[in-house]
Amino acid sequence: MGYPFSLVLHTHLPMVVNHGRWPHGTDWLCEATFECYLPLLDTAYRLVAAGVSPKWTVNLSPILVEQLASPEYQKELALYHDTARRACVDTREHFAREGRPELVRLTHFWEEFYDRMWELHRRLGGDLPGAFAELERGGHVELITCAATHGYLPLLSRDESIHLQLRTAVETHRRHFGRAPRGIWLPECAYRPRYEWTPPTGPERGRRRWVRPGLEEMLAAHGLEYFVADSHLIAASAPLFLYRDYFPLRGEVAAGPPPSLPTAPRSPYTPYRVASRGGTGEAVAFFRDPRTTLQVWSREHGYPGDFAYLEFHKKHFPGGLRLWRITDAARDLGTKQPYDPAAAAERVAAHARHFVALVRETAEKASAAGPALVCAPYDAELFGHWWFEGPAWLEHVGRALAGAGITPMTLGEALAAVPPREAVSLPEGSWGEGGDHRVWLNPDTEWTWDRVYSAEGEWVELLGRLERGSAELRRVLAQATRELLLLEASDWQFLITTWAARDYAERRVAEHYAEFKQLSEMARTLADGHPLAPEAVETLRRLERQDFCFPDLDPAWGLGPGRR
Numbered sequence: 001m002g003y004p005f006s007l008v009l010h011t012h013l014p015m016v017v018n019h020g021r022w023p024h025g026t027d028w029l030c031e032a033t034f035e036c037y038l039p040l041l042d043t044a045y046r047l048v049a050a051g052v053s054p055k056w057t058v059n060l061s062p063i064l065v066e067q068l069a070s071p072e073y074q075k076e077l078a079l080y081h082d083t084a085r086r087a088c089v090d091t092r093e094h095f096a097r098e099g100r101p102e103l104v105r106l107t108h109f110w111e112e113f114y115d116r117m118w119e120l121h122r123r124l125g126g127d128l129p130g131a132f133a134e135l136e137r138g139g140h141v142e143l144i145t146c147a148a149t150h151g152y153l154p155l156l157s158r159d160e161s162i163h164l165q166l167r168t169a170v171e172t173h174r175r176h177f178g179r180a181p182r183g184i185w186l187p188e189c190a191y192r193p194r195y196e197w198t199p200p201t202g203p204e205r206g207r208r209r210w211v212r213p214g215l216e217e218m219l220a221a222h223g224l225e226y227f228v229a230d231s232h233l234i235a236a237s238a239p240l241f242l243y244r245d246y247f248p249l250r251g252e253v254a255a256g257p258p259p260s261l262p263t264a265p266r267s268p269y270t271p272y273r274v275a276s277r278g279g280t281g282e283a284v285a286f287f288r289d290p291r292t293t294l295q296v297w298s299r300e301h302g303y304p305g306d307f308a309y310l311e312f313h314k315k316h317f318p319g320g321l322r323l324w325r326i327t328d329a330a331r332d333l334g335t336k337q338p339y340d341p342a343a344a345a346e347r348v349a350a351h352a353r354h355f356v357a358l359v360r361e362t363a364e365k366a367s368a369a370g371p372a373l374v375c376a377p378y379d380a381e382l383f384g385h386w387w388f389e390g391p392a393w394l395e396h397v398g399r400a401l402a403g404a405g406i407t408p409m410t411l412g413e414a415l416a417a418v419p420p421r422e423a424v425s426l427p428e429g430s431w432g433e434g435g436d437h438r439v440w441l442n443p444d445t446e447w448t449w450d451r452v453y454s455a456e457g458e459w460v461e462l463l464g465r466l467e468r469g470s471a472e473l474r475r476v477l478a479q480a481t482r483e484l485l486l487l488e489a490s491d492w493q494f495l496i497t498t499w500a501a502r503d504y505a506e507r508r509v510a511e512h513y514a515e516f517k518q519l520s521e522m523a524r525t526l527a528d529g530h531p532l533a534p535e536a537v538e539t540l541r542r543l544e545r546q547d548f549c550f551p552d553l554d555p556a557w558g559l560g561p562g563r564r
Contacts, residue, residue, distance in 0.1 A: 003363035003364070003372070004363075004374070004414050005359055005373070005374045005376070005401065005408050005409065006055075006373060006376065006408070006410065006411055007057070007376050007378075007408065008411065009056055009378060011037070011059055011380040012064050012146060013064050014486075014508075015489070017073055017076065019546075021076070023501075024501045027080065029067060031080075033077060034114060035384040041132070041135075042117070042120055043392075044140060046395055048135075053139065054140055054394075055140065055142075055413070056142075056408075058144070059143075061146040062148045062549075062550070065172065067549075069176065074126050081118050086319075087319030088108075088110050088111040090319055091107050091316055091321050092104050103323050110321055141410065143173070145181040145183075145184050145185070146169060147186070148164070149165070149486055150489050150490050151488035151490060152188060152190055153165065155190075157199050157452070157453045158456045159560075160558035160559065161456050161484075161558065163218065163221075163222075166219070167558075169181075171552060175552065181224065182224070182225050183411050184224045186215065186228070188440070189377075190490075191215055191426055191428065192212075192215050193216075193425060194277065194279045195276075197210060197212045201441065201449050202449065202450050214275075218281075222561060226285065226286060227283060227284075229426065229429075230435065233426045233435075234426065267366060268375075269287075269289065269366035269374060270370070270420070271373065271415065271418060271419075272422070272424045273285075274423065275425065276425055277425055284420045286373070286377075286414070289376055291358065292355065292376045293377075293378070295355060296355065296376070297378060303351040303387070304387040304390075306347050308343045309325060309326055309388065310344065311324045311336050325338070325339045345392065349396055352400060356397060356400045357404070371417075372418065373409075373414050373417075373418045375411075440494065448493055451513040455483075455517075456484070459480065459520070459555075462480070462520060462555075472526055474555070477519075479544055479547070482547050483515045483547065484512075485550070486508075486549075492509050493505075519540070522536050
């Protein structure tokens with residue numbers, strides 16, 4: 001057997017269907033579909049056809065899958081495709097009038113790209129989750145889950161919320177893919193051990209303390225065996241926050257307490273059993289390899305910043321086509337030269353060869369101390385969206401691994417090939433800036449957590465009325481639970497902190513909180529034996545249509561396994 005290697009792709013977008021289109025809304029989802037999800041599937045099919053099994057581990061977040069399976073998404077995608085093709089024609093006419101033949105040729109390049117991806121979508125019957133499920137049944141990928149709406153688990157104030165995020169994730173995964181997931185991608189790779197916890201913000205900050213279980217205990221309770229963590233949690237290394245290459249932070253961000261490092265640094269090239277002291281359950285952690293991660297993810301230090309590659313930040317308006325290459329290290333977009341697909345393809349092949357050699361070198365060194373695994377986790381949207389050439393690079397890598405003595409494995413397969421080492425206690429941390437929670441909790445986002453914590457407490461109180469409640473009360477509380485889950489998404493704090501879509505994220509937090517409060521008041525009305533007013537019934541129907549996710553949701557899932 002060659003050196004084990006696991007590529008992990010985290011695929012996620014928050015709930016955007018029925019929540020705007022442009023500049024923030026379903027255009028995000030449609031753009032990711034054409035530039036990332038369909039190209040990844042196309043790459044996997046090409047590898048399989050060539051006799052190469054990719055062996056990727058793919059996390060499809062539950063809230064993303066719910067959107068991909070919805071009729072509303074299919075309508076939006078068709079509209080997006082039509083708009084993109086019109087943009088190709090209009091942009092072509094514009095640059096033809098200007099006498100820019102090199103840019104005219106690129107409009108044909110994009111038109112062919114969109115048509116090819118649309119044809120793949122048609123062949124799949126529009127069923128992207130089903131396509132990934134078919135690849136899993138063939139043994140070519142492993143599908144793992146994520147928290148239901150990508151809630152930032154260490155900062156949620158109630159264990160009931162974490163149970164809800166995890167149980168909803170498992171049930172949604174089972175409904176779409178026909179089996180329960182073995183592994184999970186913890187949102188933002190954020191982990192919290194068992195300890196005496198106090199809310200980091202809000203009126204109870206520093207006033208109330210209680211012992212909370214470690215996340216590995218919560219995972220074990222829901223049958224989830226393993227997760228991915230950043231290497232600094234095990235190796236006492238410096239954390240890498242590679243998002244800054246794409247979302248530069250503006251202004252100062254509160255540091256918060258740094259994660260405490262292990263007393264004895266350990267190798268990140270092997271899985272470990274994780275168990276908090278005094279805990280009642282454990283899970284296995286795989287750790288990100290910092291060498292290969294930096295090389296692939298970073299525009300500043302890695303492959304995506306090559307001058308031949310497509311420039312992410314410069315678009316032609318109207319239409320939004322990207323027609324220029326990175327060109328140089330200057331930030332002045334006016335200096336960019338036209339993109340050359342053939343030149344970019346040459347760099348893709350060279351970078352794939354370099355990466356495979358780097359994995360081989362890393363694995364050889366790590367294996368000197370015993371069985372080792374190189375684990376390379378990335379946001380899937382890196383491949384095709386932020387780094388347009390990424391899917392082609394993945395194909396080259398997939399074809400070259402075996403010849404270099406490297407055996408690609410899913411995380412489930414790696415667990416058998418490289419048995420986890422002794423149980424360890426991990427410190428609290430994430431893969432964010434500083435390795436802690438500062439991207440998600442800082443002066444700009446504290447108010448969002450005040451609302452989350454308020455809604456969590458109110459929701460837990462309402463759960464106590466479920467047992468003797470009517471069917472109508474369960475229906476109202478189910479929708480209130482959906483709004484709570486959507487409110488808890490970590491995306492909102494990320495978008496606020498990075499200014500990537502600050503106004504949109506702030507509006508979404510305010511909307512979901514207000515909608516939760518409306519539904520909570522309806523639930524109290526019903527619990528007190530009073531009927532709902534006609535306008536309240538219409539509000540309930542509207543919200544059920546708008547936020548349609550998790551149709552089988554049971555609010556009692558928050559009470560923990562075996563409780564209904």
